[in-house]
Every structure is written in structure tokens, then in C-alpha cells.
Amino acid sequence: MVFTCMSNVYIGIPKQKQPMSFILSNPLSLPIADTMNFVFNTECSLQNKCKYASSEFENPQPQQLHFFNEKLSLSLQTIQKNYTKDLDEYSVIQGNLVSDNFYLSQDDSPIQLEFISVYNFTTTQYVGNGFINLVNGNQNGIFIQGYLQNKLISPIFQFGVDIFNAKLLIDYNITSNTIYPIIKTYSTNKWDVQMTGLVLGDMDMVAYAHYQTFIIQTYVYSALPISIAKYLKNKYSQYFSDSYTTLINCFGCECASQFPNLYVYTSEYRINIPLEEFLFTNTNNQCQINISSSNLLFGIRQILFNGVIFNPLQGELQFPGAKQMLHPSITLLQIIFIQSNIWLIFILGLLFKYERNSLDLIFETEQYIDKKNNYLQLVRIAKQQQK
Structure with missing residues (x-):
């Protein structure tokens, strides 16, 4: 899975440019990753122990890696050296737990942030040059820390679009968002929302979803629960092979227009998702459904289309781009x-x-x-x- 929102940040004194991924969910099977940021340091380069820490910033092709040099930073503070965790029989992650100044741009004020400075990472999971953790409930998130350290006027952030690139909007004036209803997340450690309804075309799909929440993540494609994909295969069998994940007679996934839209209902919003948001073309030029073995998953495109606003300090979400549900107002009552x-x-x-x-x-x-x-x-x- 690929993280799609990447940006240059600057670390330490003097400032070192480091391309980082901003993520909304834990990409590692590692509890500390729920509350920690990760940066790959120069020992990876010297010892070639971080072969999966490749950069895709500005270019999808592999290019020069950006490793953080601990020795150059005068502001680095070491909290714990040689943190080691075996992920499985063949994978390990090692690094130093440290703290340093982070700059969201060269002209910004520094935000003191803790992170794992990784020098050995053998797992096959792609994490770029490192990631800044925006997981719900993470008090070590850069926007919460920036707000608590009086460097930002608000911890609220929003993903936006600049021409063809995703970007992050920060330093919000909180009062400007009051016109959009607020939804509390269902969990304290995920950006998930309780569903009150799920409809495909005119078919009630709540029973097919199993899980009554959807999860927001910064992956490219949204993901459909397996049971709903199987329903599509049975109802639209002319477009499916023997597998419920692979479509036939659908070059470039152009048959997506033949499927009805998916409507997700919450207590405050109705969110419209075209089925094409769950489709992608694989390396064999076949059209496939992106499948989730658990919840309905929102990818980065749905985040952008709905203009989702995140409040990590309160665990709250707003959907300016979605249709608001009508409730009798106090004035009307x-x-x-x-x-x-x-x-x-x-x-x-x-x-x-x-x-x-x-x-x-x-x-x-x-x-x-x-x-x-x-x-x-x-x-x-x-x-x-x-x-």
C-alpha cells in the first residue's frame, strides 16, 4: 500500500530537508507505531539495511534517498538508544528514540517532536523515507504538538488539492468550520465513523457490510468489504470472471459506469461514492476491485472529494463536501x-x-x-x- 500525501519537512539545526509521508493509520504491525513518527537515518545508507526506504517524492521512479544525519543536528536529544523490535521471523526494526526540531517549511517556527530514528528496517512494507503519524489519538502528532507548543493556532488539518497534487491545509481558524456538523470518531485510535445506513443503488447493504463503521486512511484507493464485492459478482455476473475481485470486458475499468453508486449514511451526512473509486487497473491491465477484509475503507480521493476536516485533539471529523442530513432545528421546534x-x-x-x-x-x-x-x-x- 502506498502513502499518497508526501511533503518536504526540515529537521534539526542546521535544517535537513526530509521528504515525509503524512499518514492517518498505522502501517506497521507495531504498537509503538500508533504514537510514534519514523525517520530513516544515514546508517541505513552506510550499511544498506533499509532497502525498502525508497523515495517516491516528485517522481514515481526510484531516486536518490534522503536520510537524516543525526550527527549533524545540534538540537537532537536522545531518549533511548538501540530500540529493537522483531516484527516476525524475518523482519526487524531498529533505531534510536530521539527528539528534535521539525519545521513544516523553511520559514516556520520549530515544533519539538519525538520520533524513531531508524537505522535497520528489513520488513517489506513500504514506508518511503519516513512518516509523520496523524493517527487519531496520537498526542505526539505534529499538529497537536504544534498547537500545544503555541506554534499553530489550531491542531485542525485538512487535505486539499493543488493542481494535481494533494496538500495539507493547517493553522485553521476554528470558527470558520462551525457551519459543518461535527462527528465524533467511533474509536479513540482510528479515524472511523459510525454508519447509520449503507445503500448500493436502491439495495440496503448494511447486512453485507458486517462492520458498522468506515475507516478513513491515506491510501490511493478506497476499499470495498468482501461481502459487497461478492454481491456485485452475483448481480452483475457478466462483468466478472470466476473471481469476485477481477472484472472482464472492462478495459481501463470503463464498465464502472454500469454499477450504481454507494451511499454511506451517518448521523449528520450522506456520502456518495461512485463504484469506480474502488476499482484500479493491475499490472496485467485487468480491472480489479480493491478489497477490504474488514471495514469499508476511504482512500485519499474520498478524503479530497469530501474535504474532510480532522480535529486530532478532540477526535472529531467534518465533511464539507458531503450532503448534510436534515434535522429539525431548535428554532423550528x-x-x-x-x-x-x-x-x-x-x-x-x-x-x-x-x-x-x-x-x-x-x-x-x-x-x-x-x-x-x-x-x-x-x-x-x-x-x-x-x-
Whole structure:
């Protein structure tokens, strides 16, 4: 898997340029990678122990590597030397746990950041020249530390697009984002969101998803759960070979337009994902579905299309590019309540008027009966006097 958002940062005094990947999830089977940044140092070059630490910055072809030179940095502080971890029988990672100044550009103020300065990395997992860890809940993230050290006005960040390249937007004015509903992440160590619905075309896919959350990662392609890919194979069998991952008669994945869109529902948003976002052309020019063995995964393109805003300090997300779900507002509820009260007062007024009119009628009737009785009594008296 390839990390897609890379940028030059500068480390130490004097400043050393280092291309780094900004990642949203842990790429290593290593607990410390949840909360740590990694940089490859010059010992990798001297001893050729980091053969997978190749640079793809500015060019997809292998080019000159950028290794950090610990000895040149006057600001480097060593916390623990010779940190070693066996990843499996054949893979190992070794380095020094250190702290140094990081500069997001040459003119920025320094941010003190801890990282593993790696000198031996034998695993086959590609991690570029190193990575800055933006995993949810990582208090050692560069934007949280920049904010806590009063170097940034906010820890919030957002991936954007500059011509054809992804870029990071930072130093947000928090008040400018209040128009977008906020969603808390489901987990404390992942950028994941609880789904309230999942629809493919007009078909409810919640039962097929198994996992009720989707995870946001900085990989190129989004990934579809296996069960949904199998559903597609059964429903659109004319486009599939024996495998549910490989499509036929679909040169350049042009058949993607024949599939319905996937709609992801959360408590606050409806997110529209064309099926082509899960397709890619392999080395044999075959169209394939990018498969996830667990959750629905959002790749970098979905992050860009939806303009996702990340708040690592609070574990919160916003989706400016997605359609917002409609909820009755407090103002609307107040209007309904006021209108209800007006109708209630009107009805009570009618009842009161009716009751008063009824009482007046009863009173007048009683007066009439009294007058009638008095008249009859006078008539009787007059007749008696005549006798």
C-alpha cells in the first residue's frame, strides 16, 4: 500500500530537508507505531539495511534517498538508544528514540517532536523515507504538538488539492468550520465513523457490510468489504470472471459506469461514492476491485472529494463536501411550540367564550322564569280581589 500525501519537512539545526509521508493509520504491525513518527537515518545508507526506504517524492521512479544525519543536528536529544523490535521471523526494526526540531517549511517556527530514528528496517512494507503519524489519538502528532507548543493556532488539518497534487491545509481558524456538523470518531485510535445506513443503488447493504463503521486512511484507493464485492459478482455476473475481485470486458475499468453508486449514511451526512473509486487497473491491465477484509475503507480521493476536516485533539471529523442530513432545528421546534401555544390559547378562548355565553343564557333563562312566576302570582291576586 502506498502513502499518497508526501511533503518536504526540515529537521534539526542546521535544517535537513526530509521528504515525509503524512499518514492517518498505522502501517506497521507495531504498537509503538500508533504514537510514534519514523525517520530513516544515514546508517541505513552506510550499511544498506533499509532497502525498502525508497523515495517516491516528485517522481514515481526510484531516486536518490534522503536520510537524516543525526550527527549533524545540534538540537537532537536522545531518549533511548538501540530500540529493537522483531516484527516476525524475518523482519526487524531498529533505531534510536530521539527528539528534535521539525519545521513544516523553511520559514516556520520549530515544533519539538519525538520520533524513531531508524537505522535497520528489513520488513517489506513500504514506508518511503519516513512518516509523520496523524493517527487519531496520537498526542505526539505534529499538529497537536504544534498547537500545544503555541506554534499553530489550531491542531485542525485538512487535505486539499493543488493542481494535481494533494496538500495539507493547517493553522485553521476554528470558527470558520462551525457551519459543518461535527462527528465524533467511533474509536479513540482510528479515524472511523459510525454508519447509520449503507445503500448500493436502491439495495440496503448494511447486512453485507458486517462492520458498522468506515475507516478513513491515506491510501490511493478506497476499499470495498468482501461481502459487497461478492454481491456485485452475483448481480452483475457478466462483468466478472470466476473471481469476485477481477472484472472482464472492462478495459481501463470503463464498465464502472454500469454499477450504481454507494451511499454511506451517518448521523449528520450522506456520502456518495461512485463504484469506480474502488476499482484500479493491475499490472496485467485487468480491472480489479480493491478489497477490504474488514471495514469499508476511504482512500485519499474520498478524503479530497469530501474535504474532510480532522480535529486530532478532540477526535472529531467534518465533511464539507458531503450532503448534510436534515434535522429539525431548535428554532423550528420553537416556532412549532409557539404556534401550538397560539392554537391552544385560541381554542381555550373559544371554550371560555362558549362557557360564558352558556352561563349568560342560563342566567337570562332564570330571570325570565322569575318574571313569569311573578306575573302569574299578580294575576292570581287580581282575580281574588275581583271576587
